[in-house]
Amino acid sequence: MLPGIKRIGFDLDGCLYVMRPEIEVELRKHACEKIVQHTGITYEEAKTDLDSRYRLHSSLKTCLQELGVTDPNEVARESLARANVEGLLEEAHEVRAVLRQLKEKGFAVDLITKNEEPVARRRLAKLGLLEEFGFAVAILSHKREGFLKWVELSRCSPSELFYVGDRVEDDVRTPRSLGINAALVDYSSAEPAFYDEKHGCWCINHLKELLSIGEKEAKRGKAVVGSV
Known part of the structure; x- marks a missing residue:
């Protein structure tokens, strides 16, 4: 050190x-649902859009801001809190x-x-x-x-x-x-x-x-x- x-x-x-794909899906599930509510696109479209933006920004809050989601910081926090990541960890x-x-x-x-x-x-x-x-x-x-x-x-x-x-x-x-x-x-x-x-x-x-x-x-x- x-x-x-x-x-x-x-x-x-x-x-x-390690952030495996199935864990990433779980972490972003709530955010995708909020994007669907805000934009009216399908869940799969929201997931694809969010994935592409996340590869660019590596920040869920920034992605949600770009998509115009209300209170992106709170939505990002809720996504972390609601995700059942523990079931995928060893x-x-x-x-x-x-x-x-x-x-x-x-x-x-x-x-x-x-x-x-x-x-x-x-x-x-x-x-x-x-x-x-x-x-x-x-x-x-x-x-x-x-x-x-x-x-x-x-x-x-x-x-x-x-x-x-x-x-x-x-x-x-x-x-x-x-x-x-x-x-x-x-x-x-x-x-x-x-x-x-x-x-x-x-x-x-x-x-x-x-x-x-x-x-x-x-x-x-x-x-x-x-x-x-």
């Missing part, structure tokens, strides 16, 4: 478990092992999620991760507020925090704008951990790669110094 880091925060959906043995290794190395691990606390607890329980986290910050509006709350609760400076998520806008750009380092996890990638200069973050294909970032960062630092 990077030098000076004390606490590592994790997103939930798409970070602590115990996350590898993720639990990584979290415990990080704690053994002296890092505290926290949860920063847009899910309401009861929803997050149900999903964590199904993943077998309920007892692994310190702080759990539930974000009911903008994710920026969640990161500010994390800084406040942890009593750490932003530079002592490190966040891991699966979306560039919410999980990389937002924390970095506050001085928090970040990593982007993409379980579909076969590429080993690398530093993305464009987004200013580490890109990993599994959470276990967090264990080797410190060594790779040291090598990267030497390479940067050598090129000056």
Whole structure:
């Protein structure tokens, strides 16, 4: 892990478990129903439209805003709360092992999620991760507020925090704008951990790669110094 880091925060959906197609369908079901009500198109048309927009924005709220759905933030929140994701989840043995290794190395691990606390607890329980986290910050509006709350609760400076998520806008750009380092996890990638200069973050294909970032960062630092 990077030098000076004390606490590592994790997103939930798409970070602590792989976002399989059937889970994505379940998470967007309520949003699709709202789109049908608002536009009068069929459910399948709403699903196709939402899927294409989500690939572009990676934000359910933004997609709903574009479609003119009333109160998109509330609809996005309801979609997360109503989705029966727990029925599609399995115990996350590898993720639990990584979290415990990080704690053994002296890092505290926290949860920063847009899910309401009861929803997050149900999903964590199904993943077998309920007892692994310190702080759990539930974000009911903008994710920026969640990161500010994390800084406040942890009593750490932003530079002592490190966040891991699966979306560039919410999980990389937002924390970095506050001085928090970040990593982007993409379980579909076969590429080993690398530093993305464009987004200013580490890109990993599994959470276990967090264990080797410190060594790779040291090598990267030497390479940067050598090129000056």
